[in-house]
Amino acid sequence: MKLPAKLSRFGLPLCFAALAGLALVNLWQTSRIIAATGPYSPPDVASLHDRACEPVRQTLLARAVREPVGFIVTERGERNSQGWTEAYYLAQYAMLPVVLDPAYERCDWVVALDEGAQTLLANAYERVEDFPSGLALWRRRVP
Amino acid sequence: MMAGVIWAWLSAWAIGTGVVLLCWPREQWRRDHLLLLGLGLLAGLGVTSVVYVASSLLPTDERLLAGAVIEGCALVALVVALRRKWDGLPLTAAEHPQAPPLPRVWAWCVGIVVIQGAVLAGIVAWRMYQIDPHGGWDAWAIWNLQARAFFRTEGTWPELMRQTQLAWAHGDYPKAVPASVARLWQWAGAEPAWIAAGMSASFAAATVLVVTGVLSALRSPLVGAIGGFILLTLPGFVLAAPSAHADIPLGAFMAAAVTAALMSRRTEGAVGPAMVAGLMTGLAAWTKNEGLLFAVVFLPLYTVGVVCAGQKRSAGYFLLGLAVAIAPTVMLKVSGAPPNDVMADVGSRWWSMITDGARHEVILNAFIRDATTFTGWTYGLYPVMGAALLLPPWGRRLREGEGWVLPLVALMACGYYAVYLISPHDLSWHLNSSLVRLYVQLAPVALVGWALWLPAWSPRKDRVVSRWGAKIAFVAINVGLSAALVIALSAQPRRGELTKMEKDGNSVVLTAGEGWYPSESDGSSRWWWSRGRASLVLNAQTAPVTATLSFHTRSLQSRTLWISSRGRELWRGEVEETFLEVTLPPLALQPGANELWFEISGAPVKEGSAPDARALGLMIHDPRLR
Numbered sequence: 001m002k003l004p005a006k007l008s009r010f011g012l013p014l015c016f017a018a019l020a021g022l023a024l025v026n027l028w029q030t031s032r033i034i035a036a037t038g039p040y041s042p043p044d045v046a047s048l049h050d051r052a053c054e055p056v057r058q059t060l061l062a063r064a065v066r067e068p069v070g071f072i073v074t075e076r077g078e079r080n081s082q083g084w085t086e087a088y089y090l091a092q093y094a095m096l097p098v099v100l101d102p103a104y105e106r107c108d109w110v111v112a113l114d115e116g117a118q119t120l121l122a123n124a125y126e127r128v129e130d131f132p133s134g135l136a137l138w139r140r141r142v143p
Numbered sequence: 144m145m146a147g148v149i150w151a152w153l154s155a156w157a158i159g160t161g162v163v164l165l166c167w168p169r170e171q172w173r174r175d176h177l178l179l180l181g182l183g184l185l186a187g188l189g190v191t192s193v194v195y196v197a198s199s200l201l202p203t204d205e206r207l208l209a210g211a212v213i214e215g216c217a218l219v220a221l222v223v224a225l226r227r228k229w230d231g232l233p234l235t236a237a238e239h240p241q242a243p244p245l246p247r248v249w250a251w252c253v254g255i256v257v258i259q260g261a262v263l264a265g266i267v268a269w270r271m272y273q274i275d276p277h278g279g280w281d282a283w284a285i286w287n288l289q290a291r292a293f294f295r296t297e298g299t300w301p302e303l304m305r306q307t308q309l310a311w312a313h314g315d316y317p318k319a320v321p322a323s324v325a326r327l328w329q330w331a332g333a334e335p336a337w338i339a340a341g342m343s344a345s346f347a348a349a350t351v352l353v354v355t356g357v358l359s360a361l362r363s364p365l366v367g368a369i370g371g372f373i374l375l376t377l378p379g380f381v382l383a384a385p386s387a388h389a390d391i392p393l394g395a396f397m398a399a400a401v402t403a404a405l406m407s408r409r410t411e412g413a414v415g416p417a418m419v420a421g422l423m424t425g426l427a428a429w430t431k432n433e434g435l436l437f438a439v440v441f442l443p444l445y446t447v448g449v450v451c452a453g454q455k456r457s458a459g460y461f462l463l464g465l466a467v468a469i470a471p472t473v474m475l476k477v478s479g480a481p482p483n484d485v486m487a488d489v490g491s492r493w494w495s496m497i498t499d500g501a502r503h504e505v506i507l508n509a510f511i512r513d514a515t516t517f518t519g520w521t522y523g524l525y526p527v528m529g530a531a532l533l534l535p536p537w538g539r540r541l542r543e544g545e546g547w548v549l550p551l552v553a554l555m556a557c558g559y560y561a562v563y564l565i566s567p568h569d570l571s572w573h574l575n576s577s578l579v580r581l582y583v584q585l586a587p588v589a590l591v592g593w594a595l596w597l598p599a600w601s602p603r604k605d606r607v608v609s610r611w612g613a614k615i616a617f618v619a620i621n622v623g624l625s626a627a628l629v630i631a632l633s634a635q636p637r638r639g640e641l642t643k644m645e646k647d648g649n650s651v652v653l654t655a656g657e658g659w660y661p662s663e664s665d666g667s668s669r670w671w672w673s674r675g676r677a678s679l680v681l682n683a684q685t686a687p688v689t690a691t692l693s694f695h696t697r698s699l700q701s702r703t704l705w706i707s708s709r710g711r712e713l714w715r716g717e718v719e720e721t722f723l724e725v726t727l728p729p730l731a732l733q734p735g736a737n738e739l740w741f742e743i744s745g746a747p748v749k750e751g752s753a754p755d756a757r758a759l760g761l762m763i764h765d766p767r768l769r
Contacts, residue, residue, distance in 0.1 A: 011534035012600040013249060016369050018527050020256045022520075023376035027263050029521040030378040031632055033664055037273040038637030040654040040682065046277035047336075068308055086280075089311070093283045096291045097299075101308045 046090055052133035053094035056111055059129060059137060060098050069095075070104025070138075074116025087113060110138040147330035148338060151191075152345070154214055155323075159187020161221030162422070166415030169228055171360075177367075178356025178402060182419060184349040185399045188342070188392075189426035190217075192322035193471050195329075199298050199322075206298065207329050251613065253368045255620055260376045262625045266632055268344060268384045274638065276336040278343070278387030286320045286389055287339050288312050293325035294334055301478075317472050319396075319430040320389045340385040343392070347384035350395040350587050351375050357402035358594050361409065361545075370594040373528075374587060378519025383583050389431045390580040396427035397437050398587035401548060404445050405591075407457050408544030417457035418464040420445065425468020433584060436558045438469065444547050444554070452544060496565050506563045509574040510556070517582035534598045541595060548592035552585050641671070641679070644690065644768040651690050651768055652682045656738060660757060673760040675747050679739045681768075683732040692739070693726040694766035699759055703744040708737065718743075718761060 060069060071091060077083035079102065091113065092100045104110045110117070110125055113135055121127075125138040160183025164172060167179060191214060198210035277283045289312065292300040304314030324342050328334045351371050359367030374380055383391050400423035407416035424441055427434035442465065446458040496502060515523065559581050566573045636642055641653040641662075655662075658677030662669050681690065696704065698718045706714040706727065713727050730737065747758035 005535075008535045008598070012365055012369075012531070012598060015527065015531040015534065015597075016253065016256075016365060016372075019369060019524055019531075020260070020372055020376075022522050022524050022527060023373060024256075024260060024263065026378055026520045026522055026524075027260070027267060027376045027381065030381070030519055031263065031267050031270070032635060032669075034267055034270045034274070034382065035635060035638040035640070036270050036633070038640060040639035040652060041274075041637060042639060044275055044277070046275070046283050050277075068306070089280075089284045092309070092312075093277075093288045093291070096288060097295045097303055099303070099306050099308050 045086070046093065049087075049090035050094045052113075052131070052135055053091055053111075055131050055133070056135050056137055057095045057098055060095075060109065065098065065109055067109075068099040068101040068107055070107035070110035071100040071102050071113075072104050072110060072117040072120060073113040074120070075114045108140045110140075112136045112138060144331045144333060144335075147332065148327050151327050151330035154218065155187035155191040155326075156184050157187065158190055158214060158217055158221065159183040159185065161218065161225055162186050162190065163419055165221065165224055165228065166419045166422075168410055168413045168415060171410070171413075175356060175360050175406070177352055178360055178406070181349045181352030181356055182399050182403065182423070184345065185353070185395055185426070186419070186422060188323050188345065188349075189319055189396065189423075189429060189468070191326060192319045193429065195293075195322045195326040196318050196471065199293060199300065199325075201298070204297070210326070210329075247613065249365070251617060253365065254617065255624065257368055257372055257375070258621050259624050259628060260372055262628055263632075264375050264381045264384075266629070267378070267381050268347075271382050272337070272340045272385040275386070276340065278336075278339060278385070281389075282339065282387035284311070285313050285316060287324065287336075287387055289314070289316070289318070289321035290324040290328065290339065291334065293321060294328045315432075315476070316389075317429045317431060317434065317475065319426060320387075320392055323392075324387070339387040343387045344384045346392040346395045347380065350391065350398055353395070353398050353402050354587050354591055357405060357591060361405060361542075361595065362597065363600050365600055366594050366597050369531075369597070370590050373524065374590055377586065379517045379579070379583055380586060382519065383580070388580065390584050393427055393431040393434050393437075394584040394587050396423050396430055396434065397584065398591065399423040400427060400437075400441060401551065401588050401591060404441075404461075405545060405548070407461075408449070408452070408454075411454070412456075414456050414460040417449070417454075418460040421461040421464025421466075422468045423464075424461075425465045425470075425472070428469050428472045433559070433581070435472070436562075437555060438465065440554045440558060441551060444551055448544065448547055492567075493565055502564060502570060505570055506560055506574065509578055510560065513574075513578045513582055517579040517586075528593060532593075532596050536598055540598065545595050548588065548595060552589045552592055555585055555588075641669075641763075642766050642768055646688055646690070647686075649686050649688045650684045651688060651732060652684075653692065653766055653768060654680045654682060656680045658741075658760075660759075668765055670762050670764040672757065672762050673741060673743075673747075674758065675743065675760045677741045677760065679741070679763070679766075681730065681732055681737040681739065683734050683737065685734055687734065688732050689729050690732055690768050691727065691729050692766060692768055693724065695722045695724050695764040697722050697762050697764070698743070699748040699750070700745065702761075704761060705740075705742045707740050707742070713739070722764065 071088060073084060073087045073091075076087040088100065088102060091111070095111070100111065101107050104121075110121060112118075112121065115134075117136065117138070121138050124140060126141050127136055128139045129137045131137070160179065163179055163182045163186050167175065172179065194213050194217075195210055198206050198213060201209050203209055275282075277287060289300075289304065292303050296303055301314075303309070304312065320342070324339045327338045327342060331338060351374055354374050355367045355371030357367075358370040380391070400420050403416045403420035403423055407413065407420060410416075424438050428438045445461060449455070449457040449461070515525075518524075559578075563570065563574060563578075639654055641655060643650060643652040655671060656678030658674050660672045660674065662671050664670070679692075681692070683690075696718055697720055698704075699720065701717060701719050704714075704716055704718045705712060706725075708730065713730075714725060716723070716725070727739075741761060741763075743760050747760040749756045750759050
């Protein structure tokens with residue numbers, strides 16, 4: 001059988017074999033990078049925020065807070081940095097339907113993700129509740 | 144909860160399959176079954192998401208019930224209509240040439256490879272889900288957030304998403320993905336993250352079915368297997384499958400529209416597939432804004448083609464399907480959705496952006512770079528894919544009405560290029576954060592376009608093996624190979640583990656402590672760079688155990704390395720740019736965590752001149768325990 005005839009007969013199956021072999025090796029390499037999770041794996045940040053924010057969300061809903069709630073985080077970088085943005089988006093994802101407002105000065109209620117908020121809020125706000133996850137709920141002082 | 148989710152998912156599939164079967168030529172149902180299953184799932188998820196959004200806006204407290212009633216009525220109507228269609232036409236073979244089936248031995252081999260590929264892909268996708276159960280950044284910042292807005296509000300999600308504080312969550316984006324997820328959450332009565340990931344994976348599975356099905360129908364099962372297998376094992380596609388982004392669903396609807404359009408050109412006078420193509424095009428627009436671009440590009444390309452081919456009725460039915468399916472998107476966009484961020488802020492800067500040569504250069508370079516990186520391939524398949532096109536028999540490969548698929552991909556890429564050109568965002572950030580996903584969207588259609596150029600394959604008669612014996616052997620081999628695969632994968636270090644060992648019934652796991660950048664890898668090698676002072680932790684499971692740690696190390700400049708444990712120096716030496724093998728003296732480990740501290744002389748060195756370049760101290764390469 002001449003080469004073109006052989007290629008006509010076996011070319012496409014061989015092509016499948018070559019592509020399949022390469023594809024499986026590639027996916028195996030991916031499996032080495034995307035390792036299975038285990039006891040020493042870092043936690044996933046979205047679930048962490050979900051768990052931390054849920055009691056605050058329930059408190060705000062129980063208090064029938066409908067207006068936007070201020071948001072402060074001081075230990076995740078400058079405002080609009082990637083770390084800060086991630087913390088803000090994840091907190092908002094967890095707190096919905098409560099709307100978080102980074103311009104906290106215009107809000108009566110404020111959720112603080114860490115203790116750094118103390119110095120920012122102490123003058124005009126009072127701490128209403130501390131949560132086990134380290135979050136705190138603040139409310140504007142009545143003059 | 145589980146029963147509700149299964150019911151909601153199956154009813155969506157049933158409704159979609161009913162719609163597609165109603166449009167599809169009766170005599171082609173049996174042969175196109177793979178394609179129809181995929182198209183049916185996509186149509187079902189799309190249609191039920193529209194019903195969910197509509198019912199969520201009804202002025203009633205029983206929105207779930209209202210949606211269920213609408214879906215139930217649709218299901219009954221479809222069953223009645225399909226019964227009539229079933230009775231009206233005899234089940235005959237297609238009149239046009241049948242694609243040659245795979246010979247038994249080949250079918251056997253291909254089947255085993257495809258199943259093992261699916262097992263491996265499933266495990267990798269499962270790992271990805273475990274790492275990020277809520278999906279990637281866009282999943283929780285946009286799509287799942289919107290799904291929560293549906294689920295957690297009593298029909299007030301439009302007002303919620305219009306709040307200025309939530310502008311970044313893109314309330315203007317189409318709703319197929321969040322509504323599909325929220326619909327299942329509603330049936331579950333809770334919002335577990337696995338439902339969003341499972342929905343995303345459903346779209347991915349449907350895409351594989353569609354690509355395999357259309358290539359099997361138009362060419363041969365072997366070509367179908369090639370196209371489907373490349374997609375099924377494409378790392379970029381597999382990792383995106385559970386990510387709960389909208390790119391996989393959009394790619395699925397685009398592939399579905401293209402395949403239905405290809406099938407509509409196959410049978411003269413069969414207008415149903417053209418209507419399905421229109422429906423899928425509309426659902427692509429209901430999935431993501433890029434779907435609107437797809438509709439704009441695909442509409443003239445398809446309708447002009449069929450009109451020129453004398454199939455004016457197909458064009459009409461395509462437009463009818465498109466008009467029905469795009470209506471919800473149009474209503475969403477005109478009903479006060481916030482302006483799109485790309486279009487809102489450009490204004491008079493368009494011209495200066497379009498004529499800026501530096502922007503063109505940056506975009507072109509990124510397009511070329513990501514054409515490879517989006518795949519996630521360690522060893523590129525492009526050369527083999529190119530070589531496959533050169534196989535004999537040579538001559539005309541494409542049939543009439545098939546030549547527009549790759550031009551469609553090129554036009555879509557041009558559309559994406561144009562959007563980047565006028566993007567108001569930082570261009571590098573915009574490209575780096577989205578271009579890979581745009582390639583993932585186009586990959587299924589591009590694969591179909593490529594596979595249509597493959598040569599025909601005419602198999603010879605094959606040996607006949609005992610049917611039952613062959614089936615039992617096929618199942619046994621697959622079960623055995625899958626088990627071996629799972630065992631081999633479970634031996635890999637887990638996330639967070641550098642290496643591990645088993646000794647005298649005790650396990651020791653080496654993990655990174657403080658001061659390390661995330662791990663890097665190349666093929667089978669893994670390494671970690673320190674930021675400066677850093678620690679490794681040897682975790683002994685139960686009893687005291689002795690272990691020896693060895694590794695290779697290097698630094699970007701000559702420096703001294705001290706390794707200590709509990710204040711006792713274990714090793715000291717000079718580390719250069721070249722690799723140095725280090726073997727620590729045997730360590731007597733106590734149960735629990737045993738820290739090793741790595742201290743270096745001199746400050747870490749920047750790895751490059753970029754402002755965000757990492758400052759690197761010391762590299763640990765392929766650590767081993769014994």
